[in-house]
Amino acid sequence: MDFSMSQEQNMFKRETIDFIRNNLNLEEFYEKYSPEMWQKVAEFGLLGITIGEEYGGLNESYLTAAIIFEAFGYACKNNGFTFVINNHIWVSQNLIYLYGARFLKDKYLKLMVSGERIGAIAITEVEAGSDALSMHARAEKDDQGYVLNGNKMFISNGPIADIFIVFAVTEHSQPKKITAFVVEREFKGVKIGKEIGKMGLNACPTSEVIFNNCYIPKENVLGQYNQGELLLTYALEWERFYEFVPHIGVMQRIMEQCSEHVRTRKQFGIIIGDNQSLSHKIAEMKVAIEMSKQMMYKIAWLKDCGKTAFTETSIFKLYVSENYIKTCRDALQIFGAYGYTKEYDIERELRDALACSIYSGTNEMQKNTIYKMLSFI
Amino acid sequence: MRIIMDNDIWVICDNLKYDSDHSLQLITKAAQLSLKITAICIGKLNSEAMERLFSYGATKVLYSECENDNIRVIASILKQMIISYNPGMIMFLSSSAGKYLASVSSTYFESGLTADCIDIAIDIDNEYVFSRAALNSSVIAKIKCQNSHIRMCTVKRNVFSIILLNMQRKVDIERFEYAKSSISDKKQVIEKLNFLTYNKYVNNDNWMAAKIVFAIGRGVSNKSNVDLIKRIALKCGAEIVGTRAAVEENLIKKSRQVGQSGVNICPNIYVGLGVSGASQHMVGIKNAKMIIAINSDENAPIFQYADYMVVDDLKTILTELNTLF
Amino acid sequence: MKIIVCVKAVRQELVFINKVQQSTYVINPYDLLALQNAINIKNTEACTIDCISMGPDSIREVLVKCLALGSDNAYWLNDKAFAGADTIVTTYVLSKGISKIGEYDLIICGEQTVDGETGQVGIGLAERLNIPCITNVEEIIDFTDKYIIVCVKYEDHEEVLKIQLPALVVFKNFKLISNTVSLLHLKKAQRKEIVRWSSNDLCFEKNWCGLAQAKTRVVNVTPELIVKEGRLISGNAKKKAVVISQLIQGRFDADNYG
Numbered sequence: 003m004d005f006s007m008s009q010e011q012n013m014f015k016r017e018t019i020d021f022i023r024n025n026l027n028l029e030e031f032y033e034k035y036s037p038e039m040w041q042k043v044a045e046f047g048l049l050g051i052t053i054g055e056e057y058g059g060l061n062e063s064y065l066t067a068a069i070i071f072e073a074f075g076y077a078c079k080n081n082g083f084t085f086v087i088n089n090h091i092w093v094s095q096n097l098i099y100l101y102g103a104r105f106l107k108d109k110y111l112k113l114m115v116s117g118e119r120i121g122a123i124a125i126t127e128v129e130a131g132s133d134a135l136s137m138h139a140r141a142e143k144d145d146q147g148y149v150l151n152g153n154k155m156f157i158s159n160g161p162i163a164d165i166f167i168v169f170a171v172t173e174h175s176q177p178k179k180i181t182a183f184v185v186e187r188e189f190k191g192v193k194i195g196k197e198i199g200k201m202g203l204n205a206c207p208t209s210e211v212i213f214n215n216c217y218i219p220k221e222n223v224l225g226q227y228n229q230g231e232l233l234l235t236y237a238l239e240w241e242r243f244y245e246f247v248p249h250i251g252v253m254q255r256i257m258e259q260c261s262e263h264v265r266t267r268k269q270f271g272i273i274i275g276d277n278q279s280l281s282h283k284i285a286e287m288k289v290a291i292e293m294s295k296q297m298m299y300k301i302a303w304l305k306d307c308g309k310t311a312f313t314e315t316s317i318f319k320l321y322v323s324e325n326y327i328k329t330c331r332d333a334l335q336i337f338g339a340y341g342y343t344k345e346y347d348i349e350r351e352l353r354d355a356l357a358c359s360i361y362s363g364t365n366e367m368q369k370n371t372i373y374k375m376l377s378f379i
Numbered sequence: 380m381r382i383i384m385d386n387d388i389w390v391i392c393d394n395l396k397y398d399s400d401h402s403l404q405l406i407t408k409a410a411q412l413s414l415k416i417t418a419i420c421i422g423k424l425n426s427e428a429m430e431r432l433f434s435y436g437a438t439k440v441l442y443s444e445c446e447n448d449n450i451r452v453i454a455s456i457l458k459q460m461i462i463s464y465n466p467g468m469i470m471f472l473s474s475s476a477g478k479y480l481a482s483v484s485s486t487y488f489e490s491g492l493t494a495d496c497i498d499i500a501i502d503i504d505n506e507y508v509f510s511r512a513a514l515n516s517s518v519i520a521k522i523k524c525q526n527s528h529i530r531m532c533t534v535k536r537n538v539f540s541i542i543l544l545n546m547q548r549k550v551d552i553e554r555f556e557y558a559k560s561s562i563s564d565k566k567q568v569i570e571k572l573n574f575l576t577y578n579k580y581v582n583n584d585n586w587m588a589a590k591i592v593f594a595i596g597r598g599v600s601n602k603s604n605v606d607l608i609k610r611i612a613l614k615c616g617a618e619i620v621g622t623r624a625a626v627e628e629n630l631i632k633k634s635r636q637v638g639q640s641g642v643n644i645c646p647n648i649y650v651g652l653g654v655s656g657a658s659q660h661m662v663g664i665k666n667a668k669m670i671i672a673i674n675s676d677e678n679a680p681i682f683q684y685a686d687y688m689v690v691d692d693l694k695t696i697l698t699e700l701n702t703l704f
Numbered sequence: 705m706k707i708i709v710c711v712k713a714v715r716q717e718l719v720f721i722n723k724v725q726q727s728t729y730v731i732n733p734y735d736l737l738a739l740q741n742a743i744n745i746k747n748t749e750a751c752t753i754d755c756i757s758m759g760p761d762s763i764r765e766v767l768v769k770c771l772a773l774g775s776d777n778a779y780w781l782n783d784k785a786f787a788g789a790d791t792i793v794t795t796y797v798l799s800k801g802i803s804k805i806g807e808y809d810l811i812i813c814g815e816q817t818v819d820g821e822t823g824q825v826g827i828g829l830a831e832r833l834n835i836p837c838i839t840n841v842e843e844i845i846d847f848t849d850k851y852i853i854v855c856v857k858y859e860d861h862e863e864v865l866k867i868q869l870p871a872l873v874v875f876k877n878f879k880l881i882s883n884t885v886s887l888l889h890l891k892k893a894q895r896k897e898i899v900r901w902s903s904n905d906l907c908f909e910k911n912w913c914g915l916a917q918a919k920t921r922v923v924n925v926t927p928e929l930i931v932k933e934g935r936l937i938s939g940n941a942k943k944k945a946v947v948i949s950q951l952i953q954g955r956f957d958a959d960n961y962g
């Protein structure tokens with residue numbers, strides 16, 4: 003085991019932090035998506051870290067990507083915007099890169115890495131949340147391609163995305179078979195619903211996406227026909243890792259703010275950090291950050307070795323999300339009334355954080371998965 | 380006991396105004412260090428200005444006529460002078476021209492040069508000790524020259540005061556004829572295409588003489604605080620200056636920067652607003668008569684130098700102050 | 705056109721006070737502006753930029769950054785013997801490095817460094833290389849391979865000068881934040897070779913041996929600004945403000961206070 007970072011990784015990390023602090027922390031876009039910021043991120047080269055050079059990427063390891071995105075979360079106060087980027091990279095662009103046919107890669111990847119096309123993934127439906135496989139969306143095969151019908155709900159990046167990875171039922175047998183498709187926003191029959199207001203993460207617009215007799219050419223099948231369930235598993239694995247890596251950075255940022263605050267604020271003549279009830283909260287934050295990081299290194303190592311990390315990512319997702327929320331909740335308590343005001347960032351951090359026990363599979367579902375996987379060990 | 384050197388100190392006077400305040404400050408200081416002070420005047424003939432130097436401690440003026448105010452020509456003449464007379468120590472003004480002359484001379488003669496001195500003394504070994512602020516910490520480095528027989532330094536304006544001697548020294552002006560042939564031909568490769576004087580700067584350094592000064596530090600943190608400070612300053616007749624950090628944060632313009640890489644001032648009252656007190660800034664105000672420091676961090680270094688300390692949130696204090704004037 | 709930019713690595717905390725997580729080196733802000741101006745020239749005319757820097761082992765990243773920003777080559781003068789160099793030694797070593805690089809048309813320097821703050825190196829370097837030196841440069845207005853035209857700003861006036869090349873120009877201002885370097889450029893820069901020369905490579909004259917040649921020596925470091933026993937003004941904000949206003953107006957009665 004070698005936990006030292008290479009000089010190159012160090013430079014990537016520092017450059018990323020500088021870039022974000024100088025370009026992305028604009029208060030006016032904390033609750034609103036900014037195309038200019040997206041453009042800057044693309045030019046900076048953050049979208050294609052693990053993508054091959056032939057598509058304009060950096061061809062770096064998953065570990066380097068994890069280090070960069072941890073730094074991203076640390077520096078970027080706009081958690082919603084971080085979410086936009088991760089949705090694009092890990093559950094849209096990355097799926098095409100890893101599982102797509104040559105035709106799909108050549109057609110879409112360069113445009114996605116350069117930021118000209120934004121990606122999204124569409125799994126959830128009104129009646130199919132945690133139980134994703136109960137989805138109703140269906141695609142009927144004909145000579146040239148598929149006709150897609152169905153409504154996908156709570157699609158992050160929905161209002162801004164150009165390319166959707168859509169999962170739909172292709173065989174009504176028992177168990178039913180699903181298939182993943184690459185669907186362009188410009189395809190006939192694609193309709194984007196109204197933006198859905200949310201408690202947090204508002205820089206990441208969310209909407210319903212409706213497919214009404216949407217025609218998909220047969221080349222746009224992602225992976226194998228009727229093998230969508232496997233792809234869904236892969237997608238969730240990537241999502242549970244890389245959408246939660248930045249949260250470690252956010253925890254670090256919040257811990258630093260708390261630490262600074264308790265060392266400077268005085269009540270009853272002493273700095274409030276001298277009260278163990280507060281200092282222990284910060285110690286717990288530190289423990290959570292360190293433990294999360296160890297798991298992050300392990301999963302990155304697994305992925306760099308080409309192994310699966312289904313259980314590991316479930317554990318990671320569960321642990322990081324619970325501690326991320328706890329960290330924000332404790333930060334609010336540490337900052338007291340100030341933390342509750344709109345003038346400080348803490349209330350927004352907490353609102354943003356609360357979603358993470360729900361997305362990428364609820365924490366309850368993760369526990370089911372972890373327990374179920376025990377029988378395989 | 381004060382040790383006085385018997386070797387010659389040269390003061391390179393301002394080539395446009397030999398008896399400028401800055402030149403006189405250096406001559407006054409030199410007179411405290413040595414008995415032989417030669418003032419170097421290279422430029423147009425101005426006997427009145429040269430004679431005036433003797434009332435501040437100069438014992439000799441070495442003058443060379445040069446119609447050209449080209450600094451490269453002046454540097455060549457100065458080189459010839461140094462070769463001919465071999466002085467022990469040379470003091471330059473820390474102006475653009477002074478710095479240029481100092482750099483060229485120190486390189487040419489391979490001599491030790493201490494930039495922006497804040498003090499010069501002589502130690503028990505009869506050697507010059509030059510002081511300057513070092514790094515960003517609150518330290519003063521004392522520097523000696525070695526491996527060189529000419530010692531050089533530049534000194535900023537307002538570091539030393541001017542003292543008029545009560546006795547009249549003998550006027551001794553020597554004209555130095557330089558070898559025109561050996562003047563560096565570098566000047567020919569430089570051609571002046573355009574020249575623009577802006578009066579706003581010339582007449583606008585009165586602020587340096589202000590009695591009350593408000594200094595903006597990084598702790599001021601935003602423009603609305605700056606506006607508040609401006610309002611208060613206007614009401615009580617104070618001028619506004621800033622630290623390097625404040626300049627970098629765009630809170631104040633560069634020309635108002637005080638300290639090592641800015642100007643020095645000596646107001647009666649200095650009020651540090653969110654100024655942390657790095658030595659580089661503090662050397663620029665070390666002659667202030669009273670220092671009031673307002674900072675929310677009780678450990679800020681500025682409190683070590685302050686006469687009056689206020690530990691509080693800056694915005695709150697400013698808001699209160701604004702109602703009092 | 706061939707441009708050489710002199711760059712010094714300075715500790716990050718000297719540039720970004722309070723914003724630093726881990727201590728590292730960054731390009732001296734004055735030199736960053738110099739480099740940026742060189743890159744601006746490169747954007748309009750075919751030219752190569754060489755960065756040269758003297759510094760210890762830990763400054764490699766700064767040279768990588770120079771390459772990533774747009775410099776074609778990076779030269780690193782690195783030797784234990786250079787530690788503690790004063791301006792005389794620095795200009796000597798840089799002049800030897802530049803002579804070894806060979807032909808050049810223009811050398812660009814920043815006015816000073818944020819750690820040394822002497823503002824002497826550019827001028828001294830030009831003196832050693834025996835080329836004209838223009839200080840206080842505000843901007844490069846025009847250039848060909850024979851001359852450049854620069855705008856020079858002094859305290860009270862500005863001039864526009866035309867200078868035959870080769871020459872050395874010293875920029876007056878600084879720039880804190882570099883243009884964004886993309887991760888791809890950074891990666892490419894990492895792969896580039898940085899030429900590293902020690903004193904043995906630089907053909908010093910026999911009597912030169914690094915620090916022993918320094919003309920100045922720090923004999924003592926003291927916290928010698930006058931430390932005062934200041935008076936703490938207490939009370940609520942209102943009270944404090946009243947005292948401050950009295951002090952400013954010369955109405956403060958020290959004896960009857962507190």
